Amino acid sequence: xxxxxxxxxxxxxxxxxxxxxxxxxxxxxxxxxxxxxxxxxxxxxxxxxxxxxxxxxxxxxxxxxxxxxxxxxxxxxxxxxxxxxxxxxxxxxxxxxxxxxxxxxxxxxxxxxxxxxxxxxxxxxxxxxxxxxxxxxxxxxxxxxxxxxxxxxxxxxxxxxxxxxxxxxxxxxxxxxxxxxxxxxxxxxxxxxxxxxxxxxxxxxxxxxxxxxxxxxxxxxxxxxxxxxxxxxxxxxxxxxxxxxxxxxxxxx
Amino acid sequence: xxxxxxxxxxxxxxxxxxxxxxxxxxxxxxxxxxxxxxxxxxxxxxxxxxxxxxxxxxxxxxxxxxxxxxxxxxxxxxxxxxxxxxxxxxxxxxxxxxxxxxxxxxxxxxxxxxxxxxxxxxxxxxxxxxxxxxxxxxxxxxxxxxxxxxxxxxxxxxxxxxxxxxxxxxxxxxxxxxxxxxxxxxxxxxxxxxxxxxxxxxxxxxxxxxxxxxxxxxxxxxxxxxxxxxxxxxxxxxxxxxxxxxxxxxxxxxxxxxxxxxxxxxxxxxxxxxxxxxxxxxxxxxxxxxxxxxxxxxxxxxxxxxxxxxxxxxxxxxxxxxxxxxxxxxxxxxxxxxxxxxxxxxxxxxxxxxxxxxxxxxxxxxxxxxxxxxxxxxxxxxxxxxxxxxxxxxxxxxxxxxxxxxxxxxxxxxxxxxxxxxxxxxxxxxxxxxxxxxxxxxxxxxxxxxxxxxxxxxxxxxxxxxxxxxxxxxxxxxxxxxxxxxxxxxxxxxxxxxxxxxxxxxxxxxxxxxxxxxxxxxxxxxxxxxxxxxxxxxxxxxxxxxxxxxxxxxxxxxxxxxxxxxxxxxxxxxxxxxxxxxxxxxxxxxxxxxxxxxxxxxxxxxxxxxxxxxxxxxxxxxxxxxxxxxxxxxxxxxxxxxxxxxxx
Numbered sequence: 016x017x018x019x020x021x022x023x024x025x026x027x028x029x030x031x032x033x034x035x036x037x038x039x040x041x042x043x044x045x046x047x048x049x050x051x052x053x054x055x056x057x058x059x060x061x062x063x064x065x066x067x068x069x070x071x072x073x074x075x076x077x078x079x080x081x082x083x084x085x086x087x088x089x090x091x092x093x094x095x096x097x098x099x100x101x102x103x104x105x106x107x108x109x110x111x112x113x114x115x116x117x118x119x120x121x122x123x124x125x126x127x128x129x130x131x132x133x134x135x136x137x138x139x140x141x142x143x144x145x146x147x148x149x150x151x152x153x154x155x156x157x158x159x160x161x162x163x164x165x166x167x168x169x170x171x172x173x174x175x176x177x178x179x180x181x182x183x184x185x186x187x188x189x190x191x192x193x194x195x196x197x198x199x200x201x202x203x204x205x206x207x208x209x210x211x212x213x214x215x216x217x218x219x220x221x222x223x224x225x226x227x228x229x230x231x232x233x234x235x236x237x238x239x240x241x242x243x244x245x246x247x248x249x250x251x252x253x254x255x256x257x258x259x260x261x262x263x264x265x266x267x268x
Numbered sequence: 269x270x271x272x273x274x275x276x277x278x279x280x281x282x283x284x285x286x287x288x289x290x291x292x293x294x295x296x297x298x299x300x301x302x303x304x305x306x307x308x309x310x311x312x313x314x315x316x317x318x319x320x321x322x323x324x325x326x327x328x329x330x331x332x333x334x335x336x337x338x339x340x341x342x343x344x345x346x347x348x349x350x351x352x353x354x355x356x357x358x359x360x361x362x363x364x365x366x367x368x369x370x371x372x373x374x375x376x377x378x379x380x381x382x383x384x385x386x387x388x389x390x391x392x393x394x395x396x397x398x399x400x401x402x403x404x405x406x407x408x409x410x411x412x413x414x415x416x417x418x419x420x421x422x423x424x425x426x427x428x429x430x431x432x433x434x435x436x437x438x439x440x441x442x443x444x445x446x447x448x449x450x451x452x453x454x455x456x457x458x459x460x461x462x463x464x465x466x467x468x469x470x471x472x473x474x475x476x477x478x479x480x481x482x483x484x485x486x487x488x489x490x491x492x493x494x495x496x497x498x499x500x501x502x503x504x505x506x507x508x509x510x511x512x513x514x515x516x517x518x519x520x521x522x523x524x525x526x527x528x529x530x531x532x533x534x535x536x537x538x539x540x541x542x543x544x545x546x547x548x549x550x551x552x553x554x555x556x557x558x559x560x561x562x563x564x565x566x567x568x569x570x571x572x573x574x575x576x577x578x579x580x581x582x583x584x585x586x587x588x589x590x591x592x593x594x595x596x597x598x599x600x601x602x603x604x605x606x607x608x609x610x611x612x613x614x615x616x617x618x619x620x621x622x623x624x625x626x627x628x629x630x631x632x633x634x635x636x637x638x639x640x641x642x643x644x645x646x647x648x649x650x651x652x653x654x655x656x657x658x659x660x661x662x663x664x665x666x667x668x669x670x671x672x673x674x675x676x677x678x679x680x681x682x683x684x685x686x687x688x689x690x691x692x693x694x695x696x697x698x699x700x701x702x703x704x705x706x707x708x709x710x711x712x713x714x715x716x717x718x719x720x721x722x723x724x725x726x727x728x729x730x731x732x733x734x735x736x737x738x739x740x741x742x743x744x745x746x747x748x749x750x751x752x753x754x755x756x757x758x759x760x761x762x763x764x765x766x767x768x769x770x771x772x773x774x775x776x777x778x779x780x781x782x783x784x785x786x787x788x789x790x791x792x793x794x795x796x797x798x799x800x801x802x803x804x805x806x807x808x809x810x811x812x813x814x815x816x817x818x819x820x821x822x823x824x825x826x827x828x829x830x831x832x833x834x835x836x837x838x839x840x841x842x843x844x845x846x847x848x849x850x851x852x853x854x855x856x857x858x859x860x861x862x863x864x865x866x867x868x869x870x871x872x873x874x875x876x877x878x879x880x881x882x883x884x885x886x887x888x889x890x891x892x893x894x895x896x897x898x899x900x901x902x903x904x905x906x907x908x909x910x911x912x913x914x915x916x
Contacts, residue, residue, distance in 0.1 A: 092840055099838025104837065112544065113552070114548040122538045135538050152537070171837075
């Protein structure tokens with residue numbers, strides 16, 4: 016069953032005379048429990064695609080359905096309501112609130128959903144254990160490392176069991192050890208909780224943790240790779256090969 | 269690109285940032301200029317009490333300069349912090365710090381001079397209005413004319429260039445003390461590391477509360493007679509001031525964070541959106557804000573206290589004049605009294621008359637004194653008091669060996685207080701009469717001129733009075749021996765009757781007094797004080813309100829990324845706005861409430877020096893203050909809403 020179904024998404028900036036097309040008709044569908052990556056060179060439109068899919072930005076054309084609900088027709092307030100119940104976010108710059116402790120940051124999405132305090136704390140305890148942030152729960156964001164911040168951010172995305180989690184370059188600001196640690200946790204959570212994850216990245220290693228990679232070039236889908244039963248190492252090789260073909264500046268003669 | 273071009277471009281680009289600074293400048297210059305214009309105005313110079321007035325206005329002008337300096341330096345500090353990145357960039361491309369400082373100075377100078385010109389123009393127009401207000405409150409019926417004063421202009425220009433120097437100095441210190449890297453981070457780094465609540469903080473918070481309460485307690489005892497020696501009194505006043513200000517600081521630094529932390533702990537990490545927007549954000553900043561909040565609170569308390577006191581005296585001008593002069597008109601000379609009676613009759617006024625004899629005699633009050641006053645200028649165990657017979661009054665009756673005190677001024681009572689009963693001796697020339705003292709009544713019978721400025725009048729039985737009259741001590745008969753009081757049946761005619769009284773000019777009559785005259789006099793004197801204090805209070809209010817508002821503007825910019833996150837997570841604008849309202853209620857409410865409390869206790873300790881009414885005038889002043897303050901709170905909420913709307 017598909018959690019997300021998007022067809023013919025278009026997005027352009029500027030006015031009638033100075034139009035710049037960023038997305039030019041993209042079809043994406045994501046199944047429940049899938050972990051997909053979106054890759055592409057800088058400027059290919061991958062972050063715009065993620066913003067549009069996650070309802071933070073509006074499309075210029077096309078339709079997006081999440082859990083069967085059409086997103087493009089919703090009003091701002093309905094979108095906010097939808098985001099808080101059905102979507103989770105992980106950002107490159109962590110986006111934790113400095114004024115809140117780790118625990119408070121993580122529990123934030125539950126407080127909007129009016130979950131009872133006992134349930135919320137239970138949900139926190141099990142998730143904190145899985146992500147290894149038990150000991151830092153009462154610390155403030157400026158007292159912990161980047162990896163810990165990103166795991167906190169991940170926990171906040173998972174806590175309310177959203178239909179789909181959007182991650183924008185989650186490993187972008189991390190060193191390689193913290194990055195692989197985070198990605199292992201993400202794929203664990205994906206497997207164990209059947210959480211659906213859509214991640215934008217330009218790092219092939221990060222992408223190799225996912226089950227499917229969508230390559231975007233100049234606002235269009237270039238190709239897709241499925242991991243299938245391959246090992247992560249050989250999947251990584253495939254990704255790098257595709258990236259090699261796709262990447263770089265083309266010289267026109 | 270030359271430096272000059274760069275300066276101009278910079279200014280164009282920074283206009284958005286400048287407007288806050290420009291506003292602060294125009295406002296301060298306008299205010300100051302209008303005030304100084306007033307000081308140099310010949311119309312004001314002509315006012316009767318000109319020496320007193322000039323001195324009062326000059327003192328006020330100095331206080332204005334101090335407030336304005338603090339205000340401008342603060343506005344500038346916010347402003348330069350916003351431009352930290354730009355300064356870092358200049359350094360990065362190889363400009364020296366001296367050069368950057370020069371660029372900033374020239375830029376600032378252009379802004380400064382143009383705002384000053386606007387400010388002077390605004391102030392000039394505004395001074396007319398102020399003048400009219402001044403003449404209205406003092407009751408002087410002079411036409412307010414608009415005079416441009418070169419001296420006022422010069423003074424304003426000099427003062428503001430000195431302030432400019434101070435601002436440049438702070439800018440220089442800022443630029444000097446920063447490295448390229450720290451400048452890039454200037455906006456995000458200001459708050460420093462957040463730490464958990466320590467025991468020390470709890471102790472500090474409690475100590476703050478204790479100090480404030482101690483200050484309040486001492487202030488309520490201040491004029492109860494516990495501190496009767498002048499040195500003790502001064503010491504107590506200094507203690508109150510120190511304790512309350514320090515206590516306020518510690519209270520802000522410790523208690524608020526402590527209380528907020530308790531609330532937060534109870535939530536066990538499960539905060540709702542209102543908590544996130546208000547509680548955590550306030551806690552995050554309270555420590556670094558406490559000094560600013562203390563200044564604002566102290567300044568507000570000062571303004572509230574002073575304006576309440578002066579308004580109390582203005583408001584109770586009528587009552588005070590009634591206390592000082594119980595009858596509408598009084599005279600001592602029988603001839604004069606007869607003539608005035610005749611005149612009143614002829615002019616067709618309905619009135620009634622009082623006539624009685626007043627003796628002065630030495631009264632030994634040693635045994636009924638509550639406390640010995642060692643530092644006073646005279647010995648209160650023996651006082652020359654006016655004595656009248658109970659036959660002169662309908663309301664009071666004394667037995668032959670009894671005496672009643674009445675009409676004791678509250679101000680004097682705060683220094684020298686009497687027991688409820690006891691023994692006194694009235695000394696005649698040869699004999700001494702022992703009397704039972706029956707207590708103090710509140711009726712005022714004799715005007716100030718008879719009672720030595722507020723000493724009580726002694727009411728005795730007719731027989732005692734008669735025997736005293738036989739044995740009179742001539743040496744102490746400083747005041748007239750007879751009293752004639754006139755009261756109109758219809759007080760609305762008082763103004764015309766006073767005109768008549770004045771036209772007869774009994775200037776050689778020792779007992780001459782007119783209630784209405786005194787009322788006008790009181791109003792004129794207090795109107796001036798009230799005007800100056802009200803002006804200062806308003807300035808205090810507007811500057812402290814502006815500082816809070818600027819601060820909130822700054823905070824909202826700093827929190828913008830948080831709002832972005834929250835909105836991405838699915839909180840709506842309405843959710844966030846609700847939280848902001850709560851936050852602003854605390855941010856503006858706490859300094860307001862603490863300021864009002866401080867003001868209340870300050871006013872309560874000494875209000876009776878200023879007038880006879882307490883609650884009504886004080887509550888009016890406080891109400892106005894609260895409303896004006898809330899306007900700033902409302903403005904800051906509007907600004908926050910804009911930031912929140914633009915956050916996603």
